[in-house]
Amino acid sequence: MREEKTPETCSRCGACCAPDAEFCRNCGGKLRTAMDSVSVTTVAKGAMPPIPAVPLPSVPPPAGMGAAPSPCSPSGDHMKASARNPRKLPLTIIAMVAVVLLVITGFVVTYNLHLWGSHAVPYFSADDESPSADDVLARLQGDRFNAKKRQEFSKEKRGAYLRLDGVQEGERIERTQEITVVESLGPGVPEGTIGEDEGTATEILSDMGVPVTKYTMVSDDPGKVVATFPQDGHALEERDGTAKTSATKTDTGEADGTDTGTNVGEAAPDSPDGIKFAVGVKGDGVPVEVYGVAQAEAERLLRSRGFEVGVKLVPADRDMIGKVVRTEPQIGKESAASRATMYIGANAKDLRASMMITADGVEESELYHGKTPSDLSTLIGQWCTDAGDCVELAPTDSTNEGTQPVRYLQMKRDGEHVGAERLDNLPGVHYMPDYDVDKPEGAFRYQLGTGSTGVLDIYDTNQLALCGTQPRNGVGWYCDHGTPKSWEESDDDGRQHKDSGLVYRMSDYLIVVPVDADIASVSRSGYFVQSDEKTGQADADRPYLLIRDPRLYDADDREVSALSMDGGMAVVNPFIPTESGSPKMKFAPAPSAESAYYLVQPSPFDWTAMGEGEAVCDEQGCDVATKAPVKQKAADMTIAQIRSAVKRGDFTPIAGRYCQKKTGDCLTLDDDGTVTGPRSGYVKHDAMSTTLTIQSSVRATWFPEGTVKDHALELKAPESDTYCMNDRAGENQGEACLSGDYAYGSDIRQPLTLTYYAKGLDLSQHDEYDQYAFYGVTPPDPDTPFLHRPEALRPPPPADENVYYLVD
Numbered sequence: 043m044r045e046e047k048t049p050e051t052c053s054r055c056g057a058c059c060a061p062d063a064e065f066c067r068n069c070g071g072k073l074r075t076a077m078d079s080v081s082v083t084t085v086a087k088g089a090m091p092p093i094p095a096v097p098l099p100s101v102p103p104p105a106g107m108g109a110a111p112s113p114c115s116p117s118g119d120h121m122k123a124s125a126r127n128p129r130k131l132p133l134t135i136i137a138m139v140a141v142v143l144l145v146i147t148g149f150v151v152t153y154n155l156h157l158w159g160s161h162a163v164p165y166f167s168a169d170d171e172s173p174s175a176d177d178v179l180a181r182l183q184g185d186r187f188n189a190k191k192r193q194e195f196s197k198e199k200r201g202a203y204l205r206l207d208g209v210q211e212g213e214r215i216e217r218t219q220e221i222t223v224v225e226s227l228g229p230g231v232p233e234g235t236i237g238e239d240e241g242t243a244t245e246i247l248s249d250m251g252v253p254v255t256k257y258t259m260v261s262d263d264p265g266k267v268v269a270t271f272p273q274d275g276h277a278l279e280e281r282d283g284t285a286k287t288s289a290t291k292t293d294t295g296e297a298d299g300t301d302t303g304t305n306v307g308e309a310a311p312d313s314p315d316g317i318k319f320a321v322g323v324k325g326d327g328v329p330v331e332v333y334g335v336a337q338a339e340a341e342r343l344l345r346s347r348g349f350e351v352g353v354k355l356v357p358a359d360r361d362m363i364g365k366v367v368r369t370e371p372q373i374g375k376e377s378a379a380s381r382a383t384m385y386i387g388a389n390a391k392d393l394r395a396s397m398m399i400t401a402d403g404v405e406e407s408e409l410y411h412g413k414t415p416s417d418l419s420t421l422i423g424q425w426c427t428d429a430g431d432c433v434e435l436a437p438t439d440s441t442n443e444g445t446q447p448v449r450y451l452q453m454k455r456d457g458e459h460v461g462a463e464r465l466d467n468l469p470g471v472h473y474m475p476d477y478d479v480d481k482p483e484g485a486f487r488y489q490l491g492t493g494s495t496g497v498l499d500i501y502d503t504n505q506l507a508l509c510g511t512q513p514r515n516g517v518g519w520y521c522d523h524g525t526p527k528s529w530e531e532s533d534d535d536g537r538q539h540k541d542s543g544l545v546y547r548m549s550d551y552l553i554v555v556p557v558d559a560d561i562a563s564v565s566r567s568g569y570f571v572q573s574d575e576k577t578g579q580a581d582a583d584r585p586y587l588l589i590r591d592p593r594l595y596d597a598d599d600r601e602v603s604a605l606s607m608d609g610g611m612a613v614v615n616p617f618i619p620t621e622s623g624s625p626k627m628k629f630a631p632a633p634s635a636e637s638a639y640y641l642v643q644p645s646p647f648d649w650t651a652m653g654e655g656e657a658v659c660d661e662q663g664c665d666v667a668t669k670a671p672v673k674q675k676a677a678d679m680t681i682a683q684i685r686s687a688v689k690r691g692d693f694t695p696i697a698g699r700y701c702q703k704k705t706g707d708c709l710t711l712d713d714d715g716t717v718t719g720p721r722s723g724y725v726k727h728d729a730m731s732t733t734l735t736i737q738s739s740v741r742a743t744w745f746p747e748g749t750v751k752d753h754a755l756e757l758k759a760p761e762s763d764t765y766c767m768n769d770r771a772g773e774n775q776g777e778a779c780l781s782g783d784y785a786y787g788s789d790i791r792q793p794l795t796l797t798y799y800a801k802g803l804d805l806s807q808h809d810e811y812d813q814y815a816f817y818g819v820t821p822p823d824p825d826t827p828f829l830h831r832p833e834a835l836r837p838p839p840p841a842d843e844n845v846y847y848l849v850d
Contacts, residue, residue, distance in 0.1 A: 197251025259374030261322025358387025390496025
């Protein structure tokens with residue numbers, strides 16, 4: 043019979059536990075069963091007697107654990123109860139699992155809410171309305187992304203969002219990772235375009251959404267892009283006559299604040315001219331490399347090309363001081379001129395010195411020798427505010443074109459003369475020899491230009507008192523309350539009448555502030571009307587004008603009486619310098635960013651003088667597949683465009699087969715300039731083909747200068763094709779034919795020359811010498827392009843009987 047073990051009662055909580063259990067199933071405490079069940083039968087001698095067991099008090103179960111368990115029953119009912127109630131996990135474990143689940147859920151939720159960890163970059167391209175770059179930047183920065191902005195040129199409107207650099211929309215990144223928002227500056231010429239080859243430049247500019255035209259310019263670096271419009275790194279502006287600062291590409295993270303002449307969000311400027319670029323070619327003229335070069339280096343370069351060199355100083359931006367701003371003849375244009383004038387940017391001191399005129403033929407005296415800063419030719423040009431208000435300073439109509447110096451200017455707006463008849467800096471009616479900057483006298487002494495500040499003033503110096511609109515000068519009349527009356531109109535002796543109603547009226551007054559002029563000293567002297575309005579300072583790195591604005595004065599200040607209290611003439615005109623001092627009426631406006639009319643720096647390249655150029659892209663861009671210009675045929679091009687293409691070796695516009703009506707002989711002209719004749723010796727003494735190149739000009743023809751030459755191209759084979767033979771020296775070719783015995787050979791064949799005549803040129807309209815009637819030939823058909831072989835200018839002229847018409 044099996045011995046039944048006695049259940050154990052936990053001494054901590056009183057729970058009934060299995061007989062063999064070491065730990066309480068209820069509270070986990072250590073049970074005493076294992077030790078107490080061991081019988082100690084012997085006690086060592088001298089050992090302490092057994093200590094009787096001390097009953098422990100019952101420990102109530104922890105809060106939340108339920109009622110205290112029942113004590114063990116010897117009948118074993120607790121075992122049956124255990125069988126009926128399976129063991130449950132401790133509630134603490136359940137609680138811990140719940141906490142873990144809550145923590146995991148919190149991590150997932152907060153992660154998806156971007157409260158920690160990586161974050162998803164928003165989508166912008168899928169928006170219904172294209173956002174601006176500023177909107178995208180604000181959104182990213184509002185979401186605490188590390189975002190900045192960069193600008194580049196594109197066909198999109200200025201301010202438009204183009205893309206993100208560094209990440210993709212929707213990508214998860216850490217907030218510390220840098221994101222660059224790319225903003226459109228509208229169409230323009232990306233920085234670094236100059237120096238590229240033609241193909242690369244075409245690819246760079248092909249997607250700007252505006253026409254792109256190519257030109258050629260004289261250069262020491264042929265085959266490379268040497269000039270662009272707008273300038274390298276600048277935006278394309280509207281050609282509306284206004285001057286606006288061009289934007290430059292920036293790699294900084296912040297918006298650079300550069301004014302590109304259009305408002306953010308405006309459509310890209312609609313410029314019919316589009317973008318232009320020039321490829322360098324070898325030739326005679328001032329090379330493009332002269333532009334922006336220091337004076338000494340530019341002079342050396344021009345002299346090495348055989349030019350006599352002259353210099354003229356002009357106002358210029360600070361970065362062009364001491365450098366070539368432009369030249370005559372024009373930079374980059376082919377020219378046979380032997381003399382070149384360099385226009386060098388100058389600061390206030392050097393500019394004033396260059397404007398000095400000394401009266402020739404005037405005997406110097408103790409007081410006067412006539413030296414004044416009165417050559418105003420350096421001020422000719424367009425001057426504009428940053429807001430786009432422009433005036434032009436131009437020589438007066440009385441100034442002979444090309445005459446130096448220019449002493450009188452006038453203002454124009456939109457090409458029309460406005461304001462005073464003339465502006466100068468020689469007060470009153472005195473002659474120039476009466477003035478000298480070293481010993482200034484009279485009103486001249488109080489002009490700004492005679493001081494040391496470098497500031498100049500030009501104005502209507504002949505401001506007499508006005509009777510109505512008539513200046514009070516001469517005799518035989520008087521002013522009757524503002525109305526001119528002759529002495530004869532008076533009932534009595536009109537000479538006895540005193541003038542009444544004479545006034546001084548405010549007229550044009552301009553102040554010129556070149557770079558480095560001390561305008562601050564002029565301001566401190568009290569010269570200007572001070573305004574309480576907060577305005578920015580004028581840009582001291584650009585030369586500018588200040589133009590007196592009558593609208594800033596009260597009506598009583600714009601017109602004042604010219605008569606003294608006793609009816610006599612007043613001595614002082616308050617609007618101009620006089621013998622008594624500077625103008626009594628202070629000048630308004632004072633210098634500021636808003637009032638300054640900045641000199642518009644002329645382009646060093648006169649693109650209009652370069653011909654029509656070659657259109658390589660239209661508004662839709664270039665050939666999308668190749669990023670190369672689509673080749674055109676002559677029917678779609680002007681003669682200038684054809685000449686430009688042929689000049690760079692592209693004969694595609696005029697390539698084809700040309701045949702004579704009379705003989706049936708044909709010439710084939712390939713895209714590369716190779717011409718092939720019908721038989722050996724026809725185009726070259728020993729071959730059926732040779733290669734043509736364009737000549738700089740068409741040789742003398744049978745027609746007057748002008749239209750015919752302007753609509754023709756002269757093509758010639760190389761000099762090496764020259765062939766000669768005589769009885770003494772035998773045969774030879776090339777340059778040897780032109781020297782020694784060969785020069786007098788009996789048979790010299792010159793290289794092939796062909797003249798291309800464009801469609802639409804009716805030679806019969808230019809036959810001033812009646813050659814067609816004289817030789818009995820018919821003028822060529824003007825509706826078909828043709829080639830003519832001049833045959834050393836032997837007659838007859840190009841005729842239907844001897845030209846090669848384009849067949850296919």
